[in-house]
Amino acid sequence: MRISAQYTTEDWKALKFLDQTEWELAVDMFHDRIYSRYVDHIDSLLTRKVSGFAVLSLDCVLVETMQQFREGTRNTPWGKGKQYFVKFLTGTAFSDYFTKTSAERFYYEIRCGLLHQSEAEGSSRIKRGAWPLVELTSNDKSVIVNVPRFHELLKAVIASYEKELLQQESVAVRKAFRTKMNFICRVEGIQV
Numbered sequence: 001m002r003i004s005a006q007y008t009t010e011d012w013k014a015l016k017f018l019d020q021t022e023w024e025l026a027v028d029m030f031h032d033r034i035y036s037r038y039v040d041h042i043d044s045l046l047t048r049k050v051s052g053f054a055v056l057s058l059d060c061v062l063v064e065t066m067q068q069f070r071e072g073t074r075n076t077p078w079g080k081g082k083q084y085f086v087k088f089l090t091g092t093a094f095s096d097y098f099t100k101t102s103a104e105r106f107y108y109e110i111r112c113g114l115l116h117q118s119e120a121e122g123s124s125r126i127k128r129g130a131w132p133l134v135e136l137t138s139n140d141k142s143v144i145v146n147v148p149r150f151h152e153l154l155k156a157v158i159a160s161y162e163k164e165l166l167q168q169e170s171v172a173v174r175k176a177f178r179t180k181m182n183f184i185c186r187v188e189g190i191q192v
Contacts, residue, residue, distance in 0.1 A: 001186070003185060004036050004037065006036070007029045007032055009187075011029065012026075012181060012187070013187060020166075020168070026178075027165050027166055029181075034062070038058055039062075039155060042055050042058050042059065042151060043151075046148060046151060053114060053118065053120075056145065056147055059154055060114060062154060062158075063089070064076055066157070067084040067087060069180045070176060071180075072175065072177070072178075073180065082108075085103060085107040085111060086104055089103035089106060092160075093153060093160065094157065097133045097153070105124070105140070105141070109122050110124055110126070110145055121142075123141070123142040124137075126145050127146055127147070128146065128147055128148055129146070132146060134146070161173075165177055
């Protein structure tokens with residue numbers, strides 16, 4: 001089974017994680033998966049004037065996936081979607097822009113609105129241009145999200161995660177990563 005443009009499950013299963021070179025290959029597999037399946041496509045969509053909904057929908061998929069990697073889970077547990085989004089948006093470099101309140105608003109108004117109704121809910125808006133990355137409306141009930149800025153920060157968070165995986169002292173991060181990749185590659189019975 002292909003896990004990315006360049007790699008298969010067999011490539012993943014061949015890793016023994018005995019040295020740094022194998023970790024570099026594992027991170028390259030992750031990078032190739034995330035970029036060849038999502039980021040490269042999102043980048044090309046961003047060049048289109050009215051692609052904000054499509055871009056942010058795909059970025060929401062990546063946010064949830066990245067939190068699954070951070071947690072080491074197969075998927076987002078039932079009823080934990082909001083928790084995963086809030087934790088990601090307030091526990092990564094996004095925390096410079098999101099509070100718990102704005103992260104919750106983003107989850108309900110943007111993520112759920114786009115993925116369930118194909119629209120931003122309430123008075124939330126998806127914008128481009130001179131807007132901040134995210135801004136609560138004056139009544140704190142909705143958010144305005146700058147799509148290109150959100151996407152660029154998401155790419156930076158992914159790059160930061162990849163660097164963290166390459167650090168030998170990142171034991172818990174590496175364990176969660178391997179657990180998630182084992183789920184993706186249908187590796188059964190291997191303790192990480």
